Amino acid sequence: MGYVIDGFTRMSQERSLYIEKGKIRYTGSHLDRLSKVRLNYSGFTIAEGKVTLCDSSHFKSSQAMSEIQIKEYLKKGCTTLIVPVPVFYERQVDDRLTQQRKRLAQTPLDYLIAVRMPLKKITERLIRRLKKEGITLLCLRAKSVQEMQEIPWQRIAEAMFPKRMMIVIEPTVSYNDKKARKDIYQAWDHVAKVYRLNTFFPLPNVLSPLPGILLKRLGLYPQKGRLQIGSDADYLMFHDSEKTRLTPDVIVCSGKIIKAGNKWHLYSRKGKELSNLIPEKFLSIRDVYTYSD
Template sequence: MAYIIENAHVLKGEKRKDVCLLIEGNRISSSRASFKMYNHLRMDAGNYIMTPCHVLLDFNLPLTSTFEQRKAYYLENFIKKGCTTVLTSVRITREKQLSSEIKKIHSALLDCPLDYVIGVKIPTTLLTSNFIRKCKREKVPVIFVEVTSAAELVKIPWGWVKEAMFPYNCPLVPIFQNPDKRLKRLWIEMMDSANLPSLKEEVQESHPLDRTVLEKIGIFPKKSNLHDGGEVSYNFYLKDSETVKMVESELFTKHNSCLLITMHKGKIIRAGKQVSYRPGYGEYVEIKTPSFYQSLT
């Protein structure tokens, strides 16, 4: 069924834009100032702040817990917070583990209610040309690197790593094992010197991934996207004197109580206090090319 969302106050990051959205099937067919000549059913969104659904990082999904424990975890940590996509990872310590561990996590996520993206988490000793090529074959969109010391970073043949990454170019993301600022500066210097696809900072768990991170990994524009052609997944927050002035991250952290509606791929999974749990509704999000889309701002 086609319908129009009118007077939508769409908030993306720090920018808000008032538009009308034409919905056809489970896709946003078009967005513009108005659709006056259309006779479709109309929904007035003037009382809400509309955002894309959030994407959160979580390294510790309860994959081996009971169904009831998993359900409670997904509801409290994701669905009730307006998150419909999770970025997670498998931890690898030996090259030969990669394929089998990825198969295991795929099986464990078959009943997941969220869409999911799977990366890998490794010690620096695994940053070799051979391992990178294996990640490329498995379409691993992000490699989290546990950084312990400067000596480890200096030993890595970064030129070979870069060569092995091409053309898939999945980004390297640091996980610093200690708060040494010099170690963080060295990571940045290494990434800049070798011109490697990477993030300069750690990614915070349980907090919405910002646009630059989503683009770098390749999750955007597939997810967290309210653009023409994007899927119908969004949040409605109650608009009041406070929320209308907030950026997207503030709505998540300070005004989660104002979240009233969550739509996931055309299905309402939250309406007020009523939350719908759909085991297996989540899908694996395959990233064909990380960093393929990068906005100018």
């Protein structure tokens, strides 16, 4: 059943949303004639749910995410997780992905599973295997520029065709060694442009919202991290009397209320894996070679 949210504030303007089957079907200020159940949220400010990188320390055990961990993300406004899975050898891929999917089975948050592994382990066969698993994001840990130059990038690019998986380089050198990190990123920028690879660097920190260009490169735009027609109904509501409050008063994921006031409804929905996306689908021509925010 669809419903209309009336009277809330967004971008300093009073707006309305029409939500049906967990999706935003219309957003604007002229929904008076729509004969649907109406919810008056005057006195509230609405914001889109955030897409954020997950803290890998939450998955060191074989247990599922705890309620405390789930609430920690939700209180920060996160409604979608990017979850990197550490893999050191290709033969580990199936088991590691299966384990991670089991850990995330009971969370109300939607999630995108990424694979994180050493750069030197990347092969064409691995790329094809990850594509078969529906993996959109591959994080490669790079030790040096020389290591990067030894990779047959042309064959890697061919293996990704036609849907171009996103590859992110993560330097493993010390954060204090700024020159080495800069050299690695500059070398990667060159590789990405020469072989027309889909990338972004550096990745945002844990709990920091992903910028729009990164959402587009991953294929999550406009489904996640936005409040516009076609987006999932993931939104946060803050009472205007508590403008400095960081924790949302209301949290909704795909149209289902997860938090209302002090009451939690963590099991009102099961999150889904976001796989088999189409990276760069809405990427504009001017952003083709834009690899940072």
